[in-house]
Amino acid sequence: MRMRVDHHPVLGKQTDRKQVTIFFNGKPYDAYEGDTIASAMMAQGVYALRQHEVSGNARGVYCNIGHCYECRVKVEDRKVVRACLTTVYHGMEIDSLSGFSEGNE
Amino acid sequence: MAGEKTIVCRCEEVTLETIVDTIEQYSCSSREVKLRTRAGMGYCGGRTCRNVIDRIVAATNGEPIKDELQLSYRSPIRPATFEVLGGGHENES
Numbered sequence: 001m002r003m004r005v006d007h008h009p010v011l012g013k014q015t016d017r018k019q020v021t022i023f024f025n026g027k028p029y030d031a032y033e034g035d036t037i038a039s040a041m042m043a044q045g046v047y048a049l050r051q052h053e054v055s056g057n058a059r060g061v062y063c064n065i066g067h068c069y070e071c072r073v074k075v076e077d078r079k080v081v082r083a084c085l086t087t088v089y090h091g092m093e094i095d096s097l098s099g100f101s102e103g104n105e
Numbered sequence: 106m107a108g109e110k111t112i113v114c115r116c117e118e119v120t121l122e123t124i125v126d127t128i129e130q131y132s133c134s135s136r137e138v139k140l141r142t143r144a145g146m147g148y149c150g151g152r153t154c155r156n157v158i159d160r161i162v163a164a165t166n167g168e169p170i171k172d173e174l175q176l177s178y179r180s181p182i183r184p185a186t187f188e189v190l191g192g193g194h195e196n197e198s
Contacts, residue, residue, distance in 0.1 A: 062153075067152055067153075068115065069149050070115065072148075
């Protein structure tokens with residue numbers, strides 16, 4: 001987990017975290033319970049959660065407080081949620097909304 | 106101002122250059138900028154760029170920012186699926 005803060009100066013060592021596996025566009029990723037989709041993907045170095053519907057530019061987390069809807073993703077079947085507000089659970093199936101081409105990380 | 110290619114409205118990808126050109130050409134208000142360039146019409150409902158557009162309009166036209174709300178909040182104030190409108194299960198969208 002390259003991006004995770006494992007030893008926080010104030011919160012101390014992060015020990016009791018249950019690891020879960022989530023799937024984004026079919027690929028498995030590791031995450032911890034209590035992560036949001038946004039933080040879990042960011043910890044895995046995946047920043048592009050969707051593509052701009054017109055220009056195709058990669059888009060991802062922007063405000064991270066559920067304000068801008070840039071991080072909207074599809075969960076399970078047809079449920080559209082904001083990645084920054086939705087906590088992960090084991091076996092969560094997440095997909096990008098529009099046609100997402102792999103190369104556009 | 107910042108680089109002309111700076112994006113002001115993320116949802117619709119409207120750049121600062123487009124907005125300033127529109128204002129200079131039509132010397133228009135925020136509302137007219139929104140109608141002409143779609144800045145502020147995006148998925149986020151203008152949350153991100155509403156104030157920025159107001160400030161750019163005021164700065165370019167050289168007038169103080171007006172008190173009353175320039176870009177009104179339009180329904181639905183947050184994206185809503187037909188399921189939610191139709192009373193289906195809790196789909197946050």
